Amino acid sequence: MPRLGELAQLLPSAQLIGESVALEDLTLDSREVRPGSLFCATRGTRFDGHSFIDDAVASGAAAVMVAHPVSVQIPQLVVPSVRHAIGRVASYFFGDPSRSLEVIGITGTNGKTTTSYLVESVLNRSDRNVGLIGTIESRFAGLNRPSIYTTPEAPDLHRLLADMLRDGTQSVVMEVSSHGIDQHRIDSMRFEIAVFTNLSPEHLDYHGTMEQYYYTKARLFVPGLSNAAVIGTDTEWGRRLASQVSIDHVTYGPDPENDFVVSDIELVPEGTRFQLRHGRHTTRLTVPILGAHNAYNAAAAVAVGHLLGLDATEIYAGIENCHSVAGRFESIVLGQEFRVVVDYAHTPDAIRSLIETVRLQSPGGRVILVAGARGRRDRLKRPELGRAAAMSDLAILTADNPGDEEPAEIVAQLLAGTLDVATPPMVVELDRRRAITLAINEAGRGDTVLIVGRGHEQSLRVGSEVVYLDDREVARSAVAARIGI
Numbered sequence: 001m002p003r004l005g006e007l008a009q010l011l012p013s014a015q016l017i018g019e020s021v022a023l024e025d026l027t028l029d030s031r032e033v034r035p036g037s038l039f040c041a042t043r044g045t046r047f048d049g050h051s052f053i054d055d056a057v058a059s060g061a062a063a064v065m066v067a068h069p070v071s072v073q074i075p076q077l078v079v080p081s082v083r084h085a086i087g088r089v090a091s092y093f094f095g096d097p098s099r100s101l102e103v104i105g106i107t108g109t110n111g112k113t114t115t116s117y118l119v120e121s122v123l124n125r126s127d128r129n130v131g132l133i134g135t136i137e138s139r140f141a142g143l144n145r146p147s148i149y150t151t152p153e154a155p156d157l158h159r160l161l162a163d164m165l166r167d168g169t170q171s172v173v174m175e176v177s178s179h180g181i182d183q184h185r186i187d188s189m190r191f192e193i194a195v196f197t198n199l200s201p202e203h204l205d206y207h208g209t210m211e212q213y214y215y216t217k218a219r220l221f222v223p224g225l226s227n228a229a230v231i232g233t234d235t236e237w238g239r240r241l242a243s244q245v246s247i248d249h250v251t252y253g254p255d256p257e258n259d260f261v262v263s264d265i266e267l268v269p270e271g272t273r274f275q276l277r278h279g280r281h282t283t284r285l286t287v288p289i290l291g292a293h294n295a296y297n298a299a300a301a302v303a304v305g306h307l308l309g310l311d312a313t314e315i316y317a318g319i320e321n322c323h324s325v326a327g328r329f330e331s332i333v334l335g336q337e338f339r340v341v342v343d344y345a346h347t348p349d350a351i352r353s354l355i356e357t358v359r360l361q362s363p364g365g366r367v368i369l370v371a372g373a374r375g376r377r378d379r380l381k382r383p384e385l386g387r388a389a390a391m392s393d394l395a396i397l398t399a400d401n402p403g404d405e406e407p408a409e410i411v412a413q414l415l416a417g418t419l420d421v422a423t424p425p426m427v428v429e430l431d432r433r434r435a436i437t438l439a440i441n442e443a444g445r446g447d448t449v450l451i452v453g454r455g456h457e458q459s460l461r462v463g464s465e466v467v468y469l470d471d472r473e474v475a476r477s478a479v480a481a482r483i484g485i
């Protein structure tokens, strides 16, 4: 195991106070310290990790990494910014595992999880052992762990990559969130390929402006961090990125000048069918996940396979045999005469694109939407979410993980966005179970009930309480009650 002095040598401005002790592990959280750990004190939105140093010492920390000298009996590594140091330190500590793995990083506002599953499915067609890290789970060597964050904190990320490597994993597909980039969780990683899906307003309370949000995402696409890129150009931000990056890249999108051109998207019973042109080669592919946007997600996965030199037949087989992604356009089918779809859409863009998909698929039927907005996150997007919800025929506005915010206030902010647009009937039902049941009881033949926001999630945080609630389960019971089975 590394010694503290080795870590000091990695960081030019670090000052080691005390002995170069051997370290067993490292963590940002005093509650996770075990004997021999290096506790790294970072500032969050509520606390300054430096105030938990006594707790860390009591739990047996061997040393601390701090932003200023502290009065403590154990050795300390003083650095100008613990946040800036943590990626480098964590990567070194676990043996720089990403350098021995073929890592594909996927970023963008929407489509990271879906694209990562598609890339995984493509890579599984080659003889690689593939691992996955993302919002829903991390998976390798037959193990499956539910995720807490989309992109783990640097110590957890590099520990996981090291475990994967030890278990024979060769390629890793991982989602890279903008928080992950901004909080230096991915510093010192090596990505073989970085993918940019798209960018639309989200997390602006965190990043401030779209420009800053874009800049954060763009930091993944620099030499040294990523070797090559696959860039979706269906948003202006992707076109801008493609014109700015200096690493090798290919593009995909609707315009004919892309390297991979997506056209003729159709929704068919088996999923989403589209045409993909690459150079002189044109093919029709069906990705078994509904939603026009999945044609683009699939094109991204094809481009990754192409850059990795995989055979086209294998790539296409990976796309066509990808299993569905939990909570992404997941249909509840119990023989009812209307459709019920649970989806993870929680950005205005995703909700709009979903409603368009449903309208294409069920022309003439009504779209009955159940939607809310998450608490403690991204207040700025709420009016725009309200406007997106207004594209439905009946919107039932409800709670979506309100945390310590008042659900009624969140819904009022959604409604505020609809003041200047023509709205369908809008009903407020803050109890999410009742909102879903109400929507299902309202649906008639040919209608679609679209329940958005939670997708695969199985709990809601209301105040400080965690309440078990799985939209799919609630919808299933409501449909069963409605049709009497």
Ligand SMILES: CC(=O)N[C@H]1[C@@H](OP(=O)(O)OP(=O)(O)OC[C@H]2O[C@@H](n3ccc(=O)[nH]c3=O)[C@H](O)[C@@H]2O)O[C@H](CO)[C@@H](O)[C@@H]1O[C@H](C)C(=O)N[C@@H](C)C(=O)N[C@H](CCC(=O)O)C(=O)O
Binding pocket: 028, 029, 030, 031, 041, 042, 043, 044, 045, 046, 047, 048, 049, 052, 148, 149, 150, 151, 152, 153, 177, 178, 179, 180, 183
């Ligand atoms: C909103 C946000 O940015 N949160 C970050 C923030 O957490 P925080 O404000 O809750 O931290 P805090 O409670 O003030 O604590 C500060 C520090 O003290 C430590 N602490 C705290 C209590 C204690 O007893 N002992 C202790 O050591 C904490 O571990 C932390 O390091 O500061 C922490 C330390 O720097 C970050 O880990 C944390 O990101 C957490 C992981 C988080 O949930 N972030 C979310 C928003 C996130 O990153 N999400 C993206 C996906 C977003 C998306 O695409 O939708 C993700 O990649 O998961």
Ligand SMILES: Nc1ncnc2c1ncn2[C@@H]1O[C@H](COP(=O)(O)OP(=O)(O)OP(=O)(O)O)[C@@H](O)[C@H]1O
Binding pocket: 108, 109, 110, 111, 112, 113, 114, 115, 135, 150, 175, 197, 198, 293, 294, 296, 297, 327, 328, 329, 343, 344, 345, 346, 349, 350, 351, 353, 354
């Ligand atoms: N390429 C895309 N363009 C627009 N919307 C999309 C796209 N791909 C997926 N979506 C929508 O976004 C929702 C979330 O998809 P997915 O989980 O793949 O994205 P994500 O980027 O991983 O989200 P998160 O950052 O919250 O984990 C889907 O349920 C779908 O409604």
